[in-house]
Amino acid sequence: QSALTQPASVSGSPGQSITISCTGTSSDVGGYNYVSWYQQHPGKAPKLMIYDVSNRPSGVSNRFSGSKSDNTASLTISGLQAEDEADYYCSSYTSSSTYVFGTGTKVTVL
Amino acid sequence: EVQLVESGGGVLRPGGSLRLSCAASGFTFADYGMSWVRQAPGKGLEWVSYIDWSGGSTIYADSVKGRFTISRDNAKNSLYLQMNSLRAEDTAFYYCAKVRWLAQPFDYWGQGTLVTVSS
Numbered sequence: 001q002s003a004l005t006q007p008a009s010v011s012g013s014p015g016q017s018i019t020i021s022c023t024g025t026s027s028d029v030g031g032y033n034y035v036s037w038y039q040q041h042p043g044k045a046p047k048l049m050i051y052d053v054s055n056r057p058s059g060v061s062n063r064f065s066g067s068k069s070d071n072t073a074s075l076t077i078s079g080l081q082a083e084d085e086a087d088y089y090c091s092s093y094t095s096s097s098t099y100v101f102g103t104g105t106k107v108t109v110l
Numbered sequence: 111e112v113q114l115v116e117s118g119g120g121v122l123r124p125g126g127s128l129r130l131s132c133a134a135s136g137f138t139f140a141d142y143g144m145s146w147v148r149q150a151p152g153k154g155l156e157w158v159s160y161i162d163w164s165g166g167s168t169i170y171a172d173s174v175k176g177r178f179t180i181s182r183d184n185a186k187n188s189l190y191l192q193m194n195s196l197r198a199e200d201t202a203f204y205y206c207a208k209v210r211w212l213a214q215p216f217d218y219w220g221q222g223t224l225v226t227v228s229s
Binding site: 001003032034036038040044045046047048051052057089091093097098099100101102103104 | 145147154155156157160169171172205212213214215216217218219220221222
């Protein structure tokens with residue numbers, strides 16, 4: 001199972017919006033609405049930010065939103081803040097009854 | 111408050127074995143599936159294994175199938191990962207993560223334990 005494809009880095013100024021893409025296949029992202037997104041600050045454990053494509057867990061800011069079109073899922077962060085600077089990973093359930101993560105995206109707040 | 115605390119990491123030589131543990135608290139452990147996810151230093155996340163609430167169903171990534179065994183003891187609120195025939199490429203931080211059932215997201219993660227395989 002190959003990792004889902006994400007851009008290596010995305011940057012934006014405070015207050016701007018950025019979008020991170022996550023491209024897979026019909027056997028993972030395109031086949032299920034079981035895409036989730038995780039935020040990871042340096043030296044910390046990942047934190048769930050979005051699940052089932054577009055749902056936010058309790059406590060996660062509504063500045064984070066998710067969507068999906070065909071084999072590509074997206075995470076949008078609006079009103080970018082300094083605290084959003086972190087690595088972001090997408091994940092999907094697969095047709096092999098396994099999980100696959102994305103390659104990861106480093107978000108930089110300029 | 112959900113807490114997951116991994117232990118058992120260390121340094122060992124290729125071909126060696128190690129057992130990781132994850133102590134869970136703050137939720138009804140026996141009601142949830144659990145997974146192990148690893149991350150090589152400076153690299154991305156890689157899912158390793160899943161076990162259902164009862165321990166009766168387990169799934170593994172191809173990279174560890176036949177070498178790693180996931181298990182749990184609901185009476186002790188503990189998750190385990192027995193790792194055999196370790197390779198240099200198994201060097202990583204190993205995180206345990208809570209997941210309601212297969213296909214669901216990893217909603218809580220431990221802080222990880224480092225396993226280093228080196229000759």
